[in-house]
Amino acid sequence: MKISAPKFMTDWKTGVVTGPEVQGVERRVRDLDGVFADEGAFSQLRPDRLVYRTACVFPVPEGTEGGVFWGTTFIEPGTVGAEYFMTKGHFHAKADRMESYFTFAGTGLLVLMDTARNCWAEEMTPGSTHLIPPYTAHRTVNTGDDVFSFGACWPSDAGHDYDSIAESGFSARAMRVDGSPVLVPA
C-alpha cells in the first residue's frame, strides 16, 4: 500500500505555500479604489503597486458544505497617507461562518466589526492565533515595515460578502499616529 510524499508544503517562517493547486488573488492599488480614506494620497500611488496577495488551497468547489479552505495572505508594507495598507475586508456570505487566523511573519492588526458596527482589533505577531466569531466582518492591516503574512482556515461554504464593506466600510480605520497604530473612528 502506497506512501506518498506530501502534496503541499508551508514555510512556517514566511507562510509561503507550495503545491500543485495553489491559487490566489493579487490586489494592486488600482483594485482598491474607495478603500482608503485619503483619496489625495491614494491618487499619488502607482496603480500597479502590489498591496496584498493570497496563496490558497481549495480542495472542493466554493460553496461546498463541510470542507475547509486554507491559505496565506501577504500584505506589503505601506501607507495611504497615515492609513496602513490593508485588505478590503468582508463578512462571510453565510454570515455565521467562523474562521481562524495564525500569523507567520511581520506585525499587523486583525480589525473586527460586528453587525451593530462595533469595531475592535487584535494585534497580530508571529505565532498569534485568532478566532473570528460568527457575524463578524474582518480585515487585516500591515502595521510594520516588512511583509506581513498570516494563514487562514475557513469553511468552504462561508463565501465572501465584500459589498457590505464596499458600501458602508468599517466604523474604524487603523492609522499611524506618532509612529504607532491607533484605531480611529471612521
Add this chain to the structure above:
Amino acid sequence: MKISAPKFMTDWKTGVVTGPEVQGVERRVRDLDGVFADEGAFSQLRPDRLVYRTACVFPVPEGTEGGVFWGTTFIEPGTVGAEYFMTKGHFHAKADRMESYFTFAGTGLLVLMDTARNCWAEEMTPGSTHLIPPYTAHRTVNTGDDVFSFGACWPSDAGHDYDSIAESGFSARAMRVDGSPVLVPA
C-alpha cells in the same frame, strides 16, 4: 477603540498552543487497549505511559454548524512490537466533513482509509500540509525518534466516529520494517 493583545499563541517550531481556553485529551497506554496488533508487546508497556495528547481551541460548542476548531496533536516516539505509536483514528460523525493538517515537528504518516476500506498514507514532515477528503478515516503515526506534532483545523460540526475504527480497524498498519515505515495489510 480597543486594540487587544492576541488571545492565543502557537509556537511554529513545536506546535505548543497557549491561551486561556486551551483544552485537550491525553491518551496513555491504558486508554489504547485493542488498538495495536501485537498484544504481547502491548501488555509489556507501562499502563500510564503517554502515547499522545492534544491542545485545542473550541470557540463554540461541538456540533455547532459553521465554526472551526483548531489544535495541535503531539505523538510520543515509540513502538508496540514493530508498530509505531499512533492515534486511534476516526471517521467524522458527519462523514462528509473535511479537515486540514500541517506538520510542526518530527516525522510521521497520515494514514487514510475510504469507506471501501482502501488505505493509503502521506508522509508528514515539518511544513507538510494535508487535506483529508470527505468520507475518509484518518490516523496519524509517529515514525521518528522525537515527538511528532501537527496542527489540525476542522469544522465544529464534524464530530468523531471512533466506533467504526474500534470495531473494524484500518485495513493497513504502519510498521517499522528494516528501520523504515511500511504500510502493511492488517
